[in-house]
Amino acid sequence: MNRETDSILPLELDGVGYAVQGRRLLQGVSLRLEAGTRTIVLGPNGAGKSLLLRLCHGLLEPTEGLLRWGGASGLAEQALRRRQAMVFQRPVLLRRSAFANVTYVLGLLGMPLVARAEAAMAALDRFGLADLAARPARVLSGGEQQRLALARAWAMEPDILFLDEPTSALDPSSTLAVEMAIHDFHVAGVKIVMTTHDLGQARRLADEVIFLSRGQLIEASPAATFFKGPVSGQARAFLAGELVC
């Protein structure tokens, strides 16, 4: 597949919001996520970062506004979902072997049996998990589980990968492995959209920063611009390590 020409991206959000029982947790978010770049979503606790990712991935329905996948004319909702993957802070794994966790998802995507096994082994191998393929996923260490989640996402060949604080429960060496994996996805042309509380990591990985505060989009700018001199007082305070809420 040529990710440049066939991608479901860009993703456009037009006044997107999410409310629960009348409480507006996210409101009026308008932005455009382009193919090719790594977008890092920053903001204090409770700013709405996870909600934003879940809305983009289709795990939640916006209660206001519209999301539009620009490159996906005519694609049904289910087909759109198949071109996206998401990795969470704590990996969601089945009570099966590492290998079966990957082949199961590929089966859902309709991949034939033999191709499934080959793609799963290639993905496990790529992330250093070939020797652990037969091991129950749930006995793997936290770092191995996260690499398995990434291997599973890799095997799906998504156009876009959402990552919600993927390293916040990991030690430095596992964090490095995840950052290297994200680099591999990026080089392969997969759009990255990721939340993190680790500003060093954001500086290492970001091409573009989206800064949220209290459910609102405050800034969306190239990473160099954002880290050099954010426009808003909230972002300046956040970067300065002040307690922002």
Ligand SMILES: Nc1ncnc2c1ncn2[C@@H]1O[C@H](COP(=O)(O)OP(=O)(O)OP(=O)(O)O)[C@@H](O)[C@H]1O
């Ligand atoms: N289903 C829900 N029902 C009610 N409130 C919710 C729901 N989901 C999220 N919230 C609230 O919405 C706000 C934004 O949550 P979200 O998880 O997106 O924040 P976040 O920026 O990812 O925070 P953190 O950095 O702490 O993970 C929080 O106040 C949270 O408690």
